[in-house]
Amino acid sequence: MTSSHWGAFEVDVEGGRIVATRPFSEDPHPSRIPDILPAAVHHHTRVARPSVRRGWLETRRGGGRGSDEFVELPWDEALDMAAQEIDRVRRTHGNEAIFGGSYGWGSAGRFHHAQSQVHRFLNSIGGYVASAGSYSTGCAQAIMPHVLGCNFLTFLYEYQDGWPTIHDNTETLVMFGGINAKNAQVSMGGVTEHETTGWFERFAAKDMRCINVGPQRGDAPEGCEWLPVRPGSDTALMLALAHVLEDEGLNDHAFLARCTVGFERFRPYLMGESDGTPKSPEWAAPICGVAPEAIRELARRMAATRTFITLAWSLQRAEHGEQPYWMSAVLAAMLGQVGLPGGGVGYGYGAIGGVGKSLKRVRGMTLPQLQNPIETVIPVARIGDMLRHPGEPYDFNGRRGPYPDIRLIYWAGGNPYHHHQDLNALQEAWQRPETIIVNEPWWTATAKRADIVFPATTPYEREDIGRTNLDDYLFHMPQLVPPVGEARDDYAIFAGLAERLGAGPTFTEGRDAEEWIAGLYDDYRANAAREGVEVPDLETLKERNWVRLPVREDGPNRRYLAPFREDPEGARLGTPSGRIEIFSEAIDGFGYDDCPGHPVWLPPSEWLGAAGAEAPLHLVSPQPGDKLHSQLESALADVEGARPETLVIHPEDAAARGVATGDLLRVFNARGACRARALVSEGIHRGVVALPTGAWFGDPGTNIDPDGNPNVLTRDMGTSRLGQGCSAHTALVEVARLSA
Structure with missing residues (x-):
């Protein structure tokens, strides 16, 4: 038995496979x-040996990435070469010329977490330019502390109601962007019991009214009502x-007076007193595609019942993504x-399986990343701009500064050619x-576009501990098979580089991987004991393989908004006003x-309200259902x-x-084109x-x-100068048939 981001599963091994x-x-x-795991682990696209791009080997220049061939080298020679290049860059240009964003999910195991490993290594040799936020929630992480006064991820994981509370109390569940069990099959660090589908079955049994507000019916479970809206119009x-609530006297002004600031600044905009445009259902109907009476009926229902509003992460992954989260x-x-x-x-x-699970948090099992002396940090989704515009100023959440001049990138545990936008420009x-x-197990698009590629192990080729504060299970993850080819753990790769750069003792502290795992686990047990949670010793966990923690x-939830x-006044929020x-x-x-200073409707630069003949269709790009x-x-x-x-594609658009x-399709716009297979729905x-x-890619x-x-x-492009988040859902395209 082992764990993964998509859950726990049993594994059969024969002949080292x-x-x-x-x-x-x-x-x-x-x-x-996990059904596809056996084929993936032993796939022919695994990186077998350390490899160096021929053009870089001969010229030490960056041009030609992605179209060049690779030369396999012995480990010591490749490590020597990489260490010499890292040392050259930091001595010539300083550590601020090294980017170690390495954004990605990495491993479910706590020690062999690639981002922690690469960041610890880079900090041990003088630091690096880091990235802030995530592609999933970077925009929300910027805006919501201004609105609710706390770290967005803390609110997400620790301050929200769990499924049982929603089941017992909610009468109307309004889901902007839906709640999709497909997405909830994965979670950072693992989700052992997939519960989303079961909870919606229970919601249906108690006649909770569940309304999916979004462009796809399938973004919520069967049995939910669907209110189709145009993307970007939420x-x-x-x-x-809100206009209906204020206009019909359904607004809770007593709550607004006690617990909010600024409604008097927002109301003139809402009612059209400041710009001559009341934000009425008649105004919104042609924008979002929902009839005025349907909007009024929903507003009245929300005011008359215990209503819980939820937002998918996808809403803030668009131009002006701050606005629906704030609004x-x-x-x-206003509902009070x-x-x-x-x-x-x-x-x-x-969005992930861990949201909705109310759990006591037990800290620990995190590899210390050491102190980064480099203060420069870029928004995670702005890497393309950083590379294109070194030294140019940009705005981000109230500060203004120049992009760093990056000479070396070290990436481990992610694939920017998956999650970044406009890949041809990247x-x-x-x-x-x-x-x-x-560092990469497979020849991904990122590996193919690197200069030095070190073959890394997968979680099934090394020992680790699987745990997360988003799940109540604890796993010993045994090494199931030997490393494929000449793959090494990230820890071994970075230990070899750190030793060559004079930072070996700082990086390893004299411990091998087994000793690190044991030490981190002992610290976790001690933290758990202080929280009144009993955790077995490591040897017992190894014997049992897994335990469910109490x-x-x-x-x-009584942690934040209820008090x-x-x-x-006594339980002020973390906003300037409290x-x-x-x-x-x-x-x-x-x-x-x-x-601006309050929520507003700002039409995106690309959406159905501005679509033309060259690109008349709005593209949304959801998470896949067959992998993470x-x-x-x-x-x-x-x-x-x-x-x-x-x-x-909709039947009318298909026809x-x-x-x-x-049918085989060409999907295209001015930025690029891709093939796809049509499903008319x-x-x-x-x-x-x-x-x-x-x-x-x-x-x-x-x-x-x-x-x-x-x-x-x-x-x-950034969501705005405030959030600078990913804007993947702001895209117009055209579709045409292709011959097979």
Whole structure:
């Protein structure tokens, strides 16, 4: 038995190879992602030996990445070469010329977590330029502390109601962007019991009204009502709902007076007194595609019942993504139910399996990353701009500074050619650094575009401990098979480099991997004991393989908003006012026209309201259902009929283009083109197409991405100057049939 981001599973091993997997018996709705694991671990795309790009080997220059061949070298020679290059860059240009963002999910195991490993190594040799936030929630991480006064991820994982509280108290569940069990099959560090589907079955049994507000019917479980809306228009719909509350006397002004600031600054905009445009249902209807009476009926229902508003992460992955997140908190405050069990607003339910599980947090089992003396940090989704515009100033959440001049990139545990936008533009910018080094198990698009590639082990080729504060299970993850080829653990790779750079003792502290795991585990046990949680010793855990920890907390959440509601002065929020900020003096002071001092409707630059003949369809790019992001894609691409990826299109849009289910398509815009396979469905809004992420980006030189990576089509721009987040869902495309 072992653990992974998509859950626990049993493994059959024969002759040093994984041959089969079986679901964990305690999981009510296990993911089928592990089915492809045996083929992926032993796939022919594994990096077998240390490899150096021939052009870089001969010239030490960056041009030609992605189209060059690689030369395999012995480990010592490759490590010597990498260490010499790292040392040259830091001595010539300083450590601020090294980027170690290494964004990605990495391993479910706590010690062999690639990002922690690479960051510890780079800090041991003088530091690096880091990245802030995530592609999933970077925009929300910037805006929500201004509104609710706490770290967004802390709110997400520790301050929101769990599924039992929602079940027992909520009467109306309004899900902007839906709650998708497909996405909830994965979670950072693992999700052992997949519960989302089961909870919605229980919601249906008690006649909870569950309303999926979004462009796809399938973004919520069967039995939920579907209110189709245009992508990018959620803020307009929320404003119209708020207008009904104020116009019909349904607004809770007593709650607003006690627990918020700034409604008097927001109301003139809402009612049209400041700009001559009331944000009424009649105003919103042509923007979002929802009839005025449907908006009024929903607003009245929300005011008359215990209502919980949820937002998918996808809403803030768009231009002006700050606005629906901010406006959802304002709408919840106007209803006056913030802090009540099963009422108010919540974020990310269904985005990952850990949201909705109320658990006691036990800290520990995290590899210390040491202190980074380099203070420069860029927003994670702005790597393309950083490479294109070194030295140029940019704005981010109230500060202004120049992009660093990066000469060397070290990437481990991620694939930017999966999660970044406008990959053709990234590929051009990627040629600029002098050297790119990658630790990678497979020949991903990122590995193919590196200069030095070290073969890294997968979680099944090393020992580790699986745990997360988003799950109540603890696993010993044994080494199941020997390393494939000459693969080494990230820890061994970085220990070898650190030794060559004179930082060996700083990085390893004289411990091997087994000793680190034992030490981290002992610290975790001690922290658990202080919290009253009994954890077995390491040898017992190894014998038992897994334990379920007594950390469930299924009652109403009393950590943040409930105490604040009861005593706004005694339990002040972390905002400057101590209250929910409908108007933010801080944001207003930044002077950003793309994110003013209160929520507003700002039409995206690419959406159906601005679509033209060249690109008339709005592209959304949801998470795939058959894997986590791009992980295991090498083996999935071998499955007959699985590639190119499937594009969902409305029947009317398909008919206008002569497209039928199963047809091979060209999906394109001015940024690029990719192939896809058509699926005609009534379950998507007219004018919208959906193409999942995760297909590996093709090799350079092709005029069409072969397997269907939507990020050849998406736009690389920040959500606003405040959040500078990923804006993947702001993209217009056209679709045409291709001959087979």
